[in-house]
Amino acid sequence: MDGIRDQMAGTRYPDSSVTPLTAMELRDALLAVNGPDVPFVVSQAHFADKADLVAEWQVWEPAYGSGSSPKHVERKFKVRMRFVPSIREVQSIDEQWTVTWAGNPGIWAESREYSRGQVIEVSWRGSYERGPDGRRHKVETFRYDTRAMKDPLRDTVVGAGWTWRGVMRMSKW
Template sequence: MGTRHADGGTKAVPTQELRAALLALNGTGVPFSIRESGTGGADLLAEWRFLEPAWGSGATRRQVERTLKVWMRLCPREREVRAMDEQWEVTRAGPPPGRTVARSHGRGPIRGIHKEWVLEKGPDGRRRKVETFSFDSRALKDPLRNTVLGAGWTWRGVHKL
C-alpha cells in the first residue's frame, strides 16, 4: 500500500505542527484542497476534483468527472499518518452534460497518468500532437507524502482507517 519511513536523522515534529504543515499546502499551487475531516476516523481530507474533456456530440456526448480523495489519520503514538485513497468517477451525457449514465467508486492506491492529445496542423503545414488534457496522480500524493516524511513521520497506506 505504499509505506514510507522518514530518513533516520529527521526529528519528528509534534502532531499539531504536522497538521498545520499539511493544511498549509492549500494555496501553494497544488491542484487539490485539504481540510479537517471530522468523519470516518480521519483527521484530514485532501480532495481533487476535475473534469476530463468532453468527447462525442449531441446525445452521445460524454464527460467524466473524477474526484480523488486521500483520507489521513494522524497517529501521534506511532508518529505515522495512515492514508486511505478513494476514487469516484461520474460519467454524464448530453449536449450540456447533465444526465448521469455511469458511476464508479473504489478504494486503494491512486496511481495513474492520463494524457489526451489532438492532431493539429502546425505553422509549417505538418500535423503535430497537442496535449489537451493531463492528469498525474503524483500531483496529489507527492506533496502530502513529502510533507509527512519531512516532518519525521511515517506515511502508511491503508485500506481502512
C-alpha cells in the same frame, strides 16, 4: 512479507537524521500545502471521514464525442489521513468516484465507478502534431494524475520525520 505489502501500499519512511515534528506542527505543515498553485484542498476532516485531515480534488475532463450527446467525465479524488502520534505515522486511504455524464449539458449519468484503497490513476487527453522541425510532438490538452496530489502530501509527512503508510481500510479508532 511486510516489505512487499509496504511497497504495494506506497509506505515511505523518513530519513533517520530528520527530527520529527509534533502532530500539531505536522497538521499545520499539511494544511500549508494549500495554495493557488495546487488543484486540491487540504482541510480538517469531518467525523464521518474517520480521519484527522482530508485532501480532496474534483475535476471535469473535457468533453469528448460529437453530435447531440457528448460525454463528460467527472472525477472526485479524496485522501483521508489519520495521525498515529505514538508511532509518528500517518495512515492514508484513497477514494475515487468517477461519473460519466452524457448529453449537452450532462443530464444523465451513463456510468459510475468507485475505487477505494491505494489509487493511482492517470488520464490524459491530447494529440500529436507536426512541429516546425517536421517531427511529431505531443500536445497535451488535459492531464489528471492522482500522484500530483499524493506526492506533495507524502513528501510533507516524510520530511516532517513521520512515516506515510498506505492502508486498505481504516480500522476503528
